[in-house]
Amino acid sequence: MINETLVELSRWQFAITALFHFLFVPLTLGLTWILFIMESVYVMTGREIYRDMTKFWGKLFGINFAIGVATGLTMEFEFGTNWSYYSHYVGDVFGAPLAIEGLMAFFLESTFVGMFFLGWERLGKRQHLMATFLMALGTNLSAMWILIANGWMQNPIGSEFNYMTMRMELVSFSEIIFNPVAQVKFIHTVAAGYVAGAMFVLSISSYYLLKGRDIAFAKRSFSVAAGFGVAAIFSVILLGDESGYEAGEVQKVKLAAIEAEYHTEPAPAAFTLVGLPDDEAMETHYAVKIPYALGIIATRSLDEEVLGLRDLQKAHEPRIRNGMIAYEYLTKLRAGEETPENIAKFNETKQDLGYGLLLKRYTDNVVDATEEQIQKAVKDSTPAVAPLFWAFRIMVASGFIMLILFCLAFYFNARRQIEEKRWLLKGLLLALPLPWVAIETGWFVAEFGRQPWAISEVLPTFLSTSNLAVSDLVFSLIAFIVVYTILFIIEMYLMVKFARLGPSSLHTGRYHFEKAPELAAGLRSQNS
Amino acid sequence: MFDYETLKLIWWGLIGFLFIGFAITDGMDMGVGGLLPFVAKKDAESRVVINTVGAHWDGNQVWLITAGASLFAAWPLVYATAFSGFYFAMMLTLFSLFLRPLAFDYRSKIESVQWRSNWDKALFVGSMVPPLVFGVAFGNLLQGVPFGFDELMRVTYTGSFFGLFTPFTLLTGVVCVAMVLMHGSTWLVMRTDEDIAQRSVNIGRIVAIVLAITFALAGVLVWQSIDGYVVTSAVDTMGQSQPTSKEVIIVAGAWLHNFERYPLLWLIPVSGVILPLLVALLLNNKSNSVVPKVFAFIASSITIACVILTAGIAMFPFVMPSSSQPNHSLLMWDTVSSEGTLSLMLAVVVFFVPIILAYTLWCYKKMWRTVTLDEIEQNNHSAY
Numbered sequence: 083m084i085n086e087t088l089v090e091l092s093r094w095q096f097a098i099t100a101l102f103h104f105l106f107v108p109l110t111l112g113l114t115w116i117l118f119i120m121e122s123v124y125v126m127t128g129r130e131i132y133r134d135m136t137k138f139w140g141k142l143f144g145i146n147f148a149i150g151v152a153t154g155l156t157m158e159f160e161f162g163t164n165w166s167y168y169s170h171y172v173g174d175v176f177g178a179p180l181a182i183e184g185l186m187a188f189f190l191e192s193t194f195v196g197m198f199f200l201g202w203e204r205l206g207k208r209q210h211l212m213a214t215f216l217m218a219l220g221t222n223l224s225a226m227w228i229l230i231a232n233g234w235m236q237n238p239i240g241s242e243f244n245y246m247t248m249r250m251e252l253v254s255f256s257e258i259i260f261n262p263v264a265q266v267k268f269i270h271t272v273a274a275g276y277v278a279g280a281m282f283v284l285s286i287s288s289y290y291l292l293k294g295r296d297i298a299f300a301k302r303s304f305s306v307a308a309g310f311g312v313a314a315i316f317s318v319i320l321l322g323d324e325s326g327y328e329a330g331e332v333q334k335v336k337l338a339a340i341e342a343e344y345h346t347e348p349a350p351a352a353f354t355l356v357g358l359p360d361d362e363a364m365e366t367h368y369a370v371k372i373p374y375a376l377g378i379i380a381t382r383s384l385d386e387e388v389l390g391l392r393d394l395q396k397a398h399e400p401r402i403r404n405g406m407i408a409y410e411y412l413t414k415l416r417a418g419e420e421t422p423e424n425i426a427k428f429n430e431t432k433q434d435l436g437y438g439l440l441l442k443r444y445t446d447n448v449v450d451a452t453e454e455q456i457q458k459a460v461k462d463s464t465p466a467v468a469p470l471f472w473a474f475r476i477m478v479a480s481g482f483i484m485l486i487l488f489c490l491a492f493y494f495n496a497r498r499q500i501e502e503k504r505w506l507l508k509g510l511l512l513a514l515p516l517p518w519v520a521i522e523t524g525w526f527v528a529e530f531g532r533q534p535w536a537i538s539e540v541l542p543t544f545l546s547t548s549n550l551a552v553s554d555l556v557f558s559l560i561a562f563i564v565v566y567t568i569l570f571i572i573e574m575y576l577m578v579k580f581a582r583l584g585p586s587s588l589h590t591g592r593y594h595f596e597k598a599p600e601l602a603a604g605l606r607s608q609n610s
Numbered sequence: 611m612f613d614y615e616t617l618k619l620i621w622w623g624l625i626g627f628l629f630i631g632f633a634i635t636d637g638m639d640m641g642v643g644g645l646l647p648f649v650a651k652k653d654a655e656s657r658v659v660i661n662t663v664g665a666h667w668d669g670n671q672v673w674l675i676t677a678g679a680s681l682f683a684a685w686p687l688v689y690a691t692a693f694s695g696f697y698f699a700m701m702l703t704l705f706s707l708f709l710r711p712l713a714f715d716y717r718s719k720i721e722s723v724q725w726r727s728n729w730d731k732a733l734f735v736g737s738m739v740p741p742l743v744f745g746v747a748f749g750n751l752l753q754g755v756p757f758g759f760d761e762l763m764r765v766t767y768t769g770s771f772f773g774l775f776t777p778f779t780l781l782t783g784v785v786c787v788a789m790v791l792m793h794g795s796t797w798l799v800m801r802t803d804e805d806i807a808q809r810s811v812n813i814g815r816i817v818a819i820v821l822a823i824t825f826a827l828a829g830v831l832v833w834q835s836i837d838g839y840v841v842t843s844a845v846d847t848m849g850q851s852q853p854t855s856k857e858v859i860i861v862a863g864a865w866l867h868n869f870e871r872y873p874l875l876w877l878i879p880v881s882g883v884i885l886p887l888l889v890a891l892l893l894n895n896k897s898n899s900v901v902p903k904v905f906a907f908i909a910s911s912i913t914i915a916c917v918i919l920t921a922g923i924a925m926f927p928f929v930m931p932s933s934s935q936p937n938h939s940l941l942m943w944d945t946v947s948s949e950g951t952l953s954l955m956l957a958v959v960v961f962f963v964p965i966i967l968a969y970t971l972w973c974y975k976k977m978w979r980t981v982t983l984d985e986i987e988q989n990n991h992s993a994y
Contacts (some may be wrong), residue, residue, distance in 0.1 A: 137992075148715035151668065152708040158678050159704050162693025167764050169693075173686020174947045178955060181683040184676030185962040193669035193970055197977075200665040201993065204976050216969075244948070246853045248763040249686070251948040416761055548694035549766045558701050565705060569712065576719060589991040 084443050086404050089544045092164050095530075095562060099156045100568050101522055106150035108521050109487050111225060111272055112217035112279015112314070113143045117198075118211075119306055134592070135303055137202075138216075138585045139283060143575060144199060149573045150194075153566070164555075168536050168546035170320025175241045175258070176231055183227035191220025194549045225275070226268050234330060236497065236528070238537050243432055245415045250540060261332060265392030267528070268322065268445035273317035277484060278517035285514040286489060288507040291500070295594040299585050301500070308495045319481055331394075332538035336393045336531035339467045340474045341376055342366040346390040350377025356475070359467040364392055390486040391464050398437065398463040402456055405438025407431045409448040435541040437463070443544055465533040473523040473530070480520035487513050615847040615943075617952040621684045622929075622942040624959060626922050628680055632673035634793070635915045641665040642736025643710065644787070646730055649798060649809040657718060657986045657993060662801040664994040665977045667714060669970060682957055687763070687853065687945045688929050693758050695749060695767035699774055703743045709736030718994050732844055738787060745786025748921055749779030749828075752836055752865065753789015754933030756953035759854050767933055778836060781828050784849035789914055792889060796907040799893060800900065803980050807895045818890040818910075825917060826883045832924065838864025839931040845943050853944045859934035865924040875923055885909045 117136050124132035158180075161169050169177075179518030195206060205213060234241075241250045258264075273370055284307040290300035291427040338344075342350065342359035344366060352473055353375030353506040357366040377389055408431035414424050441448045451459070494500045500507070532538060553582035578585050586595035613618065624826050650656040663670075681689040693700055709732040717729035753776065758770040794812030799807050832838075843857040869875050892906035925931070930940040946952065979985075986993055 145719075148711040151671075151711040155675070155704060155707050158675055159693060159700055161682065161699055162689045163676075164694070166690035166694035169682060169690035169762055170765070173682050173689060177679065177683030177686055177689075178948070180953055181676065181679040181955060182958050183965065184672060187959055188672045188675055189962075189966045189970070192672045193966075193973055196665035196668055197973055200661070200992075200994070201973075201976065203989070206980075209976075244850070247948075249851075252950045252954070255950075255954055287994050335813075377656050379861060403750045468914050548690075548697070549764060550694065550697060554697055558697075561701065561705065565708065567709065572712070572716065576716060580719070586936070587991075606803050 083446055087552050088550060088555060089547055091552065091559055092547045095555060095559045096160060097163060099160060099562055101525065103153040103157055104154065104525055105518060106146050108275035108278040109146050109282055110150050110221055111275025114221050115276065115281055116279050116306060116310055118214050119498055121211050121214050125207050130474045130535050131299060131302060134585055134590060135299065137588055140198065141580055141587060145573060145576045147195065149569055151211055164548050166544050166548040168541065170249060171541050172250050174249055175234060179227045179231040183224050185223035187220045187227060190216055191224060207389050210280065212416045222272055225272050229268040229271055230259055230264045233261045233267050234258050235537050236532060237263040245290050245412055245428060245436060269321050270318060273314050276314035277311060277318055278521060280314055281309045281514060281517045283307035284311060285511050288510040290584055292504065292507050296584050304500065305495055310492040312492045314476065315485050319485060324509055332532055332535060334389055335394050335464050337529055338389060338394060339465055340527065342467050342471045343388060343390045344392050346387055346393045347389045352376060359471050361467055383478050391404045395460050395464055399460050401434045401437040401524055404431050404438060406449050406451060408435040409438040433453040439545055440542050462534050465531055469530050473526045477520045477523040480516045484516050500605060507573045518610050611953060614949045617949060618943055618946050620956060621946060621952055625813045627678060628673060628677035630915045630918050632677050634911045634920060635670035635673050636677045636689050637790040637792050637914060638797050639670050640737040641790040642790050642797060643733045645794050645798065645813060647734055647814045648813055654983050654986050655806055658802055658806055658981045658983060659798065660994050661981050662798060664714060684947050684952060685945055686947060688822050688940055691757055691765045691930060695755055698771040699743050699747060701846055703740045704749060706736045706739035714994055726859060727971060734831060741786045741790045742783045743858040745783035746774055746779045749782030750774055751930055752832065752921065753778065754839065754931040756934035757932050758935035758938045778831050781824055783830055785821065785824045789826060789917060791884060792821055796889060797896065797911045800903045800907055801981055811893045814893045815890045818886040822886040829879055832935050833863060837862050839928055839936060839939055840864045851944055851946050853940050854938050856937060858937060858939050868923050868926055869932045878916050878923065879920040882913060882920055885913040960994045
């Protein structure tokens with residue numbers, strides 16, 4: 083039988099380690115391009131300050147990158163250590179993009195990151211710029227392959243179940259690459275990373291401007307980040323994930339859950355701004371609605387329906403019953419009764435095998451499930467609504483606040499009034515955590531919204547774990563929490579220290595803390 | 611392009627290639643990290659040692675990531691069984707591996723003695739624990755691992771963490787540690803001078819001899835006291851991945867069968883004993899010529915390949931024999947991904963590996979120099 087505690091702990095451990103790793107990845111995605119832009123200006127104009135900018139923001143990038151590399155290793159190990167049934171069941175398909183990520187992207191990124199940090203004296207100007215570019219390219223390609231793998235979990239096309247090997251097998255790799263869910267996910271996620279990189283540079287530059295230090299350095303950094311950030315935030319919002327919610331059953335369920343839409347509404351559906359979702363009653367209480375908005379966002383049309391959770395669950399019931407038949411024939415085939423009739427019967431029903439497996443939570447044999455157990459499985463076939471509903475709203479709200487801030491920053495920067503707008507500089511400094519709030523809640527929506535599935539409609543999460551003892555998980559989970567907390571404290575200590583120190587940390591002799599106080603004051607008035 | 615049988619054979623070679631690539635490239639960094647407390651007596655010397663691999667360790671570590679991911683893609687059941695079965699050993703490796711990226715990047719960012727010496731310790735642990743665990747893991751593969759599958763292919767491991775450590779597996783652990791230390795010392799001899807190079811020579815000679823002795827001793831144990839596994843039913847080398855439908859028996863001395871059948875293969879384990887002795891001879895800081903140093907490094911690299919290949923060939927076609935349910939042992943014939951995935955991944959590897967090797971070598975060439983104390987002093991704020 084399924085050990086629910088083991089499943090819960092495995093999920094917590096994966097969620098904690100993935101969300102922790104994802105604190106560092108987006109900044110890497112965005113900062114690499116910002117570094118490339120700054121260095122390009124240096125190579126084109128030959129002006130030293132742009133080299134200093136590349137080196138200084140590169141220092142902060144390095145502090146973040148190191149912990150990103152360390153925590154990324156966990157993700158590689160954890161599929162095997164904690165999700166071994168998952169690894170067996172889908173490795174034939176899911177492993178390929180991960181291996182390609184290593185070969186195409188990781189080698190590129192990691193080889194040239196060393197050149198970026200330590201190659202300044204050893205490479206020519208253009209060679210070093212190329213190294214920076216290849217590092218940025220590698221980072222972004224890496225995100226692409228991970229999201230292709232993740233997109234397949236959300237919408238598992240291009241593959242088929244093989245009863246002989248008892249796993250999913252690759253049928254069409256091009257379908258997996260061009261999976262519409264993977265495409266929108268890639269754009270949305272890397273653009274979110276660009277927003278994080280831009281906000282990081284913008285906030286810290288605002289801090290220097292507020293302190294009146296290293297003005298020339300801060301203003302130039304601010305300009306690069308404001309321009310890059312405006313482009314990025316528009317991409318994130320306009321090319322949001324919504325367009326991917328049409329492909330695949332789980333995506334539809336996710337959409338309905340995000341909107342707390344229990345009842346299918348006539349098209350075009352209203353968008354629930356806030357409300358209190360209630361999974362027991364399957365109603366949203368005190369809903370404040372905007373007419374037409376959901377229908378237009380979700381279907382890009384006025385006459386298509388957005389299905390509600392009640393109807394979605396209703397449609398899952400026959401699939402669960404069908405899945406029981408599939409399971410029955412699967413056991414026969416596995417026992418060696420490979421008659422043409424059994425094979426034909428299995429092939430007829432195997433698209434619902436995953437729904438049958440949902441019953442494994444209640445009865446190991448699946449085929450002997452009672453009516454009550456089937457109803458429980460139907461209820462299980464959609465995720466809890468409230469966490470998704472609120473996480474999504476926090477993400478969107480953060481996104482819109484950042485949109486306003488980036489636009490204001492861009493506008494006043496273009497009009498060369500940014501130093502006078504101290505309220506805006508303060509706002510930008512305070513907004514530093516916003517990209518991370520949006521990114522973490524966004525990732526939560528994507529993954530929690532996929533429940534109860536590990537692989538949408540194929541493999542339930544609770545079946546995917548390794549056969550470990552609960553004590554194994556308790557031990558490793560505590561170890562992760564303790565070690566990650568220590569690593570985080572060390573990382574933040576260095577990050578804050580160097581961010582406060584600013585470009586003076588380069589020891590060029592040109593910046594604030596390296597000058598005599600009078601000289602610094604004199605330069606400040608000269609600059610402003 | 612290739613039939614399924616050939617693809618399976620090629621992938622056995624490719625997985626071996628990736629793990630050997632990892633051991634040669636990142637094994638070098640781990641060797642350097644392990645030697646750090648012994649070859650560097652003051653802070654500036656530590657920085658010299660660290661900066662010989664500073665620009666390369668991250669790229670080298672990707673060999674591990676790629677080898678792991680390729681295992682996932684090509685032998686999913688091996689990945690699932692080994693990683694979940696060796697749960698605590700894997701966690702131990704993982705937590706040690708956290709230390710290296712941070713130690714490299716953070717160590718020299720702050721000028722406190724305490725801070726730096728703590729990171730040196732972290733680097734040492736992060737460099738020595740993984741090879742030790744990998745060596746112990748290989749020993750366990752040779753001994754057989756207690757696991758089996760249910761009818762839906764869910765794996766259950768019935769061993770314990772402490773059960774992983776036997777005299778034999780500890781010996782293979784020492785082989786692996788000695789191997790990376792020898793490799794790291796040949797690298798430091800090429801890339802440093804004066805005191806550091808001399809200390810590396812001294813230690814390198816000792817660990818090379820230790821490696822030759824322990825590797826030979828492990829061979830004797832495999833011959834005399836470690837039972838091998840033999841498939842007694844017919845193996846369908848063209849067949850689908852079904853590792854539970856065969857018959858396997860445990861036979862004393864079976865791990866030598868492949869060598870007995872193809873005596874030419876003896877060259878590989880024999881080289882694994884002789885080459886370290888050659889490394890010990892070649893390691894020398896007296897001559898000004900770089901040539902013997904380079905030869906020592908190459909001999910060390912070939913040693914690594916020979917040691918890993920010896921284990922792989924001894925077990926072939928087994929990858930992970932099961933000691934509790936031998937019939938469920940994993941073979942490279944019956945534990946693989948589908949033909950489509952193997953073909954696709956082969957094409958990807960054939961396309962990308964030459965490109966990777968080309969730009970990696972370019973980077974090594976660009977960064978090639980003897981790292982000196984003067985250089986560290988001049989780049990006090992930008993070097994690692």
